[in-house]
Amino acid sequence: MALRTAGSVLVVFLWSVAVVLGQDGWRVKYTTQSICALKGSTVEMSCSYTYPSGYTVTTTFWFTKIVNLRDDPDYKGRVTYRSDTTNGHTLKITDLRESDSAEYKFKFITDQTGGKYSGDPGVTLSFTDLQVKVTTTWWSTTLTCSTTCTLTGNPTYIWYRNSKIVQENSSPSYTVDLKTEDSFYCAVKGINSPAVCECD
Known part of the structure; x- marks a missing residue:
């Protein structure tokens, strides 16, 4: 025998029960904390965030190893971000590789000193x-x-x-x-x- x-390429859309992280009005809400996906597939992970009044968000990004994924050569041409008007953000990774197995976190920075926040723990992506x-x-x-x-x-x-x-x-x-x-x-x-x- x-x-x-x-x-085959599997697109994973995640809209599960939210996980809320944060304090004193600073929050990141992930749609899931773990993803298992196949080599070559496309995955999406989403979150939304909140912050106290009086701040203006100037920068948002997803990262691993403290590096913005858009600036990481290992993800060149495979990463896209999408946002909406309600502070929702989605990270999309295509052509999944074994090296992509990692914990992904979302960070936002405001216009005031010390006004930044990272959602921790993030989303764990496992390769199989x-x-x-x-x-x-x-x-x-x-x-x-x-x-x-x-x-x-x-x-x-x-x-x-x-x-x-x-x-x-x-x-x-x-x-x-x-x-x-x-x-x-x-x-x-x-x-x-x-x-x-x-x-x-």
């Missing part, structure tokens, strides 16, 4: 690959598309048998006859063509 896995786990009994074999962390966004798993879709739903498992020489492919339903990831 030939087994292969393939991870798809793997196939094989469970065999005397009458059948169950293939399970697994990851090292739980993928964010309730993804849809797709199974291919000899390049043809045989199962397309939310289940990461597929049961086959024990004796078969067919090839099987596991993927996550996404936007672009599957990324390469093989196992024997």
Whole structure:
């Protein structure tokens, strides 16, 4: 039996229960504190912020390692910011890489000395690959598309048998006859063509 896995580009939109951080009117509210995503996927993390009256916000940015992601060469061409009129901010990272695994924080700076705030802790982004786990009994074999962390966004798993879709739903498992020489492919339903990831 030939087994292969393939991870497709997965866009993760996060609008979960908010996490509020801050004191004395200074706050950053993240939509989630953890994301698990596949290589090559696109992720979005969002937050909103508040601050005491009498201040004017002059600068806002997301960062890791104290560096504004827009200025970090490791993220060049892969990072975009989006904001709205209610102090909501979204960070979008495309073409996810293993090195992107980190804690992402949002910071805003005002026009007054000492008038700045960082939301801490931030959003932890974890990288994972798809793997196939094989469970065999005397009458059948169950293939399970697994990851090292739980993928964010309730993804849809797709199974291919000899390049043809045989199962397309939310289940990461597929049961086959024990004796078969067919090839099987596991993927996550996404936007672009599957990324390469093989196992024997």
